[in-house]
Amino acid sequence: MENSNDRDIAIGTHDRPAFKLLLSCPTGLSPSQVSVDFTESYDRIPHPDADLENSVSEIWDKRLQKNASLFNGLKFRYEGHTLHSESNSNQEPRVCLHLGLTDYRTFIGTNLNPMWERFLLQSEDDSRQCQHTSSPLGNGAIVETSDRKLLVLRRSNNVGEFPGHYVFPGGHPEPEEIGILSHQAKDADSKQIINEKVSQEMFDSIIREVVEEIGVPADTLSAPVLIGISRRVFNVRPAAFFFMKCNLHSMEIQELYSSATDSYESIRLHAVSKEDLEGMASKMPGCHQGGHALFKLMLDAAR
Numbered sequence: 001m002e003n004s005n006d007r008d009i010a011i012g013t014h015d016r017p018a019f020k021l022l023l024s025c026p027t028g029l030s031p032s033q034v035s036v037d038f039t040e041s042y043d044r045i046p047h048p049d050a051d052l053e054n055s056v057s058e059i060w061d062k063r064l065q066k067n068a069s070l071f072n073g074l075k076f077r078y079e080g081h082t083l084h085s086e087s088n089s090n091q092e093p094r095v096c097l098h099l100g101l102t103d104y105r106t107f108i109g110t111n112l113n114p115m116w117e118r119f120l121l122q123s124e125d126d127s128r129q130c131q132h133t134s135s136p137l138g139n140g141a142i143v144e145t146s147d148r149k150l151l152v153l154r155r156s157n158n159v160g161e162f163p164g165h166y167v168f169p170g171g172h173p174e175p176e177e178i179g180i181l182s183h184q185a186k187d188a189d190s191k192q193i194i195n196e197k198v199s200q201e202m203f204d205s206i207i208r209e210v211v212e213e214i215g216v217p218a219d220t221l222s223a224p225v226l227i228g229i230s231r232r233v234f235n236v237r238p239a240a241f242f243f244m245k246c247n248l249h250s251m252e253i254q255e256l257y258s259s260a261t262d263s264y265e266s267i268r269l270h271a272v273s274k275e276d277l278e279g280m281a282s283k284m285p286g287c288h289q290g291g292h293a294l295f296k297l298m299l300d301a302a303r
Contacts, residue, residue, distance in 0.1 A: 019290035020231045022126060023081055023095065026294075026301035028225030028243055035096045036199040039191075040183040042079035042100030044110070047132040052118055056109030063108060070104075074175040075136035076198070077102040078238040080127040081229070095226075097240075098127075099137065099198060101175065101183060107134040111235045112161075120236065130236050138239035139206045140170030140288060141224065142295045143214070149250040149271035151214060152280060156267050162285045166270070168292075169213040170239065173198075173205035202226070206242045214269065215260030220247050227298050230290025241291040243298060274299075 047053045064070055077100040084094040110119050110133040119132040143151040157163040175181070178197045185191040203224055211218050224242040231238045246253065250271035257269040272280065281292040 017233050018286035019233055019293070020126075021228060021290055021293060022231050022238065023083075023229040024294060024297055025093070025095065025226055025228050026297045027093070028227055028298065029093065029095060030223065030225055031200060031203050033092050033094045034199055034202060034226055035094065036099055036195045036202070037082075037096055038076075038099045038101075038183075038195050038198045040100060042077060042098050043183075044077060044100065044102055044106060044134055045131045047119055049118070052115065055113060055115065056106060059109045059113055060105045072103050072105040074181070075102050075104065075107065075134075076100070076173055076175060078135050078137040078229070097137075097199075097202070101180070102134040102136050104136075107136050110134045111136075111237055116235045126231075133236055135236060135238055136172060137229075138170060138172050138237065138287065139202075139209065140168040140239050140241045140291045141206050141210050142168055142227070142241065142243045142291065143210060143221075144243075144245045145250040145253060145271060146245075146247050147249050149273065150277050151246075151250075151253065152270045152272055152277065153213065153266040154268040154270065156265055158264075165285055166280045166283045167266075167285065167288050168241070169210050170206065171209040171213075173201045175201075177201060177205070177208075202240065203242075206240075206244075210244070212261040213265065214253060215256035215258070216246055216248060216253055221245070222247075228290075228294040230287045230294060232286035232290070234286055237285075237287050239287040239291065241294050243295065 079098040079100055081098055082096045110116065121129050121131065123129040145151065151169060152166050153169055155163055155165050155167055178201050185194045206224050207218055207221060210216065210221060222245040224244040227241050227243050229238060229240050253271065254269060277292065281289050284292065
């Protein structure tokens, strides 16, 4: 497991890298190896430029005028992580994710703001550079079928981000799924309970996303392992990536996909070889290109 703060990998362009790997866990981390520190100290810091800060509300209001059905849901904000690497071969590597609370409105108004680069600070420290952005933690899954194919979706043209692009199935861990509406815990015992719930939601949510977007039953999926965190360089969007296996053949999965709960978000499911995935990766959003890079690091570590 390695801290990849200084690793920028460009795919398709030379002037701007598509993604940055914030965390690489090539051996894969199970839930027992992942903990969470969920606290308001990791929430977004408002920008001191009043005009820029006011643009968050202005952009959201304009979006609402065009689409009154927009919902301002809560999200977990990624601030960083702490590595606990093994000191000897008998100890498992562990990581603690530093998470705050944000929402969709602030994401639209900072990360997706046309002026998003003005929210960034000039700093080599990733958490400091992005302290004024919403930076909700997304997730994605590299799913391998029983015939050793990998599942990739083609996004609908009606979605808000990257319509028509190839993506891995995924979405977000959801605070409200585990009853979090604010930072309420004050004593140490309550905070520990909430941290454990949030940590479990990191893994439960990616299973939920695969089931909803692909249509496979949850009991056909192996336990997911965390393989790392990638950040899209364009509007600094972070996402955690997981690897899991499905015990169904890709042809069976194609049949199930037509009745998937969230199939409206995509127009096609592709089941591809590792070689074919190489060609599709350049047509993915940067954070998903990073997910592919994390998968390749996992494969390299297994050799």
